[in-house]
Amino acid sequence: GNSVTQMEGPVTLSEEAFLTINCTYTATGYPSLFWYVQYPGEGLQLLLKATKADDKGSNKGFEATYRKETTSFHLEKGSVQVSDSAVYFCARGAGKSTFGDGTTLTVKP
Amino acid sequence: GAGVSQSPSNKVTEKGKDVELRCDPISGHTALYWYRQSLGQGLEFLIYFQGNSAPDKSGLPSDRFSAERTGGSVSTLTIQRTQQEDSAVYLCASSLGLGLNQPQHFGDGTRLSIL
Numbered sequence A: 001g002n003s004v005t006q007m008e009g010p011v012t013l014s015e016e017a018f019l020t021i022n023c024t025y026t027a028t029g030y031p032s033l034f035w036y037v038q039y040p041g042e043g044l045q046l047l048l049k050a051t052k053a054d055d056k057g058s059n060k061g062f063e064a065t066y067r068k069e070t071t072s073f074h075l076e077k078g079s080v081q082v083s084d085s086a087v088y089f090c091a092r093g094a095g096k097s098t099f100g101d102g103t104t105l106t107v108k109p
Numbered sequence B: 001g002a003g004v005s006q007s008p009s010n011k012v013t014e015k016g017k018d019v020e021l022r023c024d025p026i027s028g029h030t031a032l033y034w035y036r037q038s039l040g041q042g043l044e045f046l047i048y049f050q051g052n053s054a055p056d057k058s059g060l061p062s063d064r065f066s067a068e069r070t071g072g073s074v075s076t077l078t079i080q081r082t083q084q085e086d087s088a089v090y091l092c093a094s095s096l097g098l099g100l101n102q103p104q105h106f107g108d109g110t111r112l113s114i115l
Helices: none
Strands: A004-006 A011-014 A019-021 A023-025 A033-038 A044-050 A056-059 A062-065 A075-077 A086-092 A103-108 B005-007 B010-013 B019-024 B031-037 B043-050 B065-069 B075-079 B088-095 B110-114
Touching: A004 A086, A011 A019, A019 A103, A023 A033, A023 A086, A033 A062, A044 A062, B005 B088, B010 B019, B019 B088, B019 B110, B031 B075, B043 B065, B043 B075, B075 B088
Parallel strands: A011 A103, B010 B110
Antiparallel strands: A004 A023, A019 A075, A033 A044, A033 A086, A044 A056, A056 A062, A062 A075, A086 A103, B005 B019, B019 B075, B031 B043, B031 B088, B065 B075, B088 B110
16 A cells, blocks of 8 residues: 655754655655644644655745655755754645654754 | 634543544535544544545544534544543544645644543
8 A cells, every 4th residue: 555654753953954854655656745744732734745756845945856766755954943843744645645654853952 | 714623622531431523624625534643653544535425434443433524514523432542633634625736734633532
């Protein structure tokens, strides 16, 4: 079946550090790919998406590129802030999406 | 507001009782999903509704769990004879529909605690 594998957390970084959270997916078809973010005490919200190979999704300084050859959709940010502390979920497929287990990011000042 | 609304936000109940959780999706969204998120875990798919089609119940963990969606809008998730392992945050999401590359819009969830 469809699956998404995320880098295990927790991840702790200092402010202004570079962030990468790895995500790989099963290659059945050409699914849309998403990153969702869950800030403390809040519901999940869409961070960015990509709908076809080589697309780059971007939002709030975060980026992820749809890599069909490596079946990956890694999340990156060049300089994290304390306010980026949250749980990040990678997901594949629109509609009945398959979610990764989430990666907790803590950014320290 | 225009977002997905869930109620109650918190529910504490005794083991063995029945509970009902409500979800009011974004107006015009034909797809509605229920997930369960246990402490420190990812999202566990429970059930989804798409328009007038039969719901996909493949994620429901036992026959104590059921869900309805009346009039293509509001949905209720019912857990009968609750057990302590049912304690979790129950999330509802809606989207414009399948096959449209549309993301899901989530509510804030209902935190269910079974004593």
